[in-house]
């Protein structure tokens with residue numbers, strides 16, 4: 001079994017950390033960085049603009065002119 005410790009870099013703060021099997025916050029260095037990153041991700045999600053509801057302009061008019 002290879003027990004060598006992998007060096008990782010926290011995606012958020014860039015701090016070098018050890019990828020320990022017991023590090024539940026990996027690949028982040030700490031719980032704080034993980035929570036902040038997740039928060040940013042959620043914020044990005046909410047920042048996605050809603051698609052403009054322009055479908056009303058594309059709905060074909062009812063055939064009111066149809067005299068049959």
Ligand SMILES: [Zn+2]
Nearest residue numbers: 010013029033
């Ligand atoms: Zn970090």
